[in-house]
Amino acid sequence: MNRVNEDGPARWTRRHLDLLTTGPLTLAPETTAPPAHTPAPPRVLPGDDVWDLWPIQEEDGSISVVLGRELWMALSAPAAGHPEERHDHARIRLLARDGDGWHDLGPAFADGASPGSREWSGSAVRRPDGTVSVFYTAAGRRGEARPTFLQSVVETRPAVVVAEGGRVLLDRAAGHREVLRSDGRAYLPADEIDGGPGRIRAFRDPGWFRDPADGREYLLVAASVAASAGGAAVDDGDGGYMGAVALAEARDGGWSLLPPLLVADGVNHEIERPHVVVRDSSYYLFFSTQRHSFHPPGSAPTGLYGFVAPRLTGPYAPLNGSGLVAANPPEEPDQAYAWLVLPDLRVVSFVNYRSVGGGADPLRAGAAEARAAFGGTIAPVFRLALDGARTRVVVPAATAAPIAGPSGGEQREQGVQPPGRET
DSSP states (O other): OOOOOTTOSEEEOHHHHTHHHHSTTTTOGGGBOOOSSSSOOOOSSTTEEEEEEEEEEETTSOBEEETTEEEEEEEEEESOSOGGGGGGGOEEEEEEEETTEEEEEEESSOTTOSSSSEEEEEEEEEOTTSBEEEEEEEESOTTOSSOOEEEEEEEEOOBEEEOGGGOEEEOTTOOEEEEEOOOSSSSOOOEESSOOTTSSOOEEEEEEEEOTTTOOEEEEEEEEEEGGGSSOOOOSSSSOEEEEEEEEEEETTEEEEEEEEEEETTTBSOOEEEEEEEETTEEEEEEEEOGGGBSSTTSSOSEEEEEEESSTTOOOEETTTTSEEEEOOTTSTTSEEEEEEOTTSEEEEEEEEOOOGGGOOGGGSOHHHHHHHEEEEEOOOEEEEEETTEEEEEOOSOOOSOOOOTTSSOOEEOOOBOTTOOO
16 A cells, blocks of 8 residues: 655645746746647537546556547537536536547436536546446536535446447446545535635546556545645635645545645645656656636646656655646637646647637636637647656647557457447
């Protein structure tokens, strides 16, 4: 079992972020994401917005392949109204990818299957028996009159089924059960009734990980800790809290919360989509955050950030000194978001907002203006190069081919249940 870092969680501090304005990394091409809007990527679902996405992976980290296509999941909602309202209608969509691009396989789960009123980000791993453990965020409560912001981690374990006509789907008869929620001690409860983007506490975005060092399974979770946990408070009118990366370990058929891996020490209140990639015996912890989540807002760019350690529990050091791995460029500060680094170091994300008039914040724009600026589809893929605690953005010459597994080409195809199981 991983030994908990005796020095406590890594702390992301103002000292690190000051390097973004005083050091050589400012506007460096090595830490700037490529354009996401030019040329405009095709919409995966013409009538729906698509955002956070993740592959169904095999236990070795490779992408699961069924009938010659990779299986993926993404959040989706009807493309209507202000784009920020999509979070109130989010459902997980099943997608397939091959050399011809992306293919819609429909909602992953039956209506009303989740204990929440919305389905938010997560991860998925295919088991040796052919079932898929899908870990996702249940937001709100099923049947509530208006959206609330209770968050918990839910698991469902459906089989992969091939229906008549060769359509791949997940068995909708599988149950959904809560497996993890904030303990209210090490991590603040995520149970607010009212809120909005960037203004709520977190306990979401479970990222599954099997540690090659001990073979055990873990979940990394975007969480919040009290300002009293140490360091400076982020007091923005809500009493002060800090973003954190929670860790949970699979034990005795359940999940046990461990101390956090990382705390944003007074500099940021919303760390999202944490995940780990092991490369050259080093553990790379990646996460996304937005410019308005920093304290003060806008003091660092929206981007992919990361830390590196010799083992899962640390001690972690910020990549590139500041933690910044790939920032949206200053001229398009909101162009993409929700980056996910795959084991082969390709990076996927979604197209967020083009700049609106005068550099205004699209979150504050009217519905029509924000809708016109919103991408709502999958962004072009880029790759990272890693060298210890240094990273570099690499823009590949072509990204149309299927996204490969950890060896750069390895993908795993397993058997599926025959037709007749669709529900």
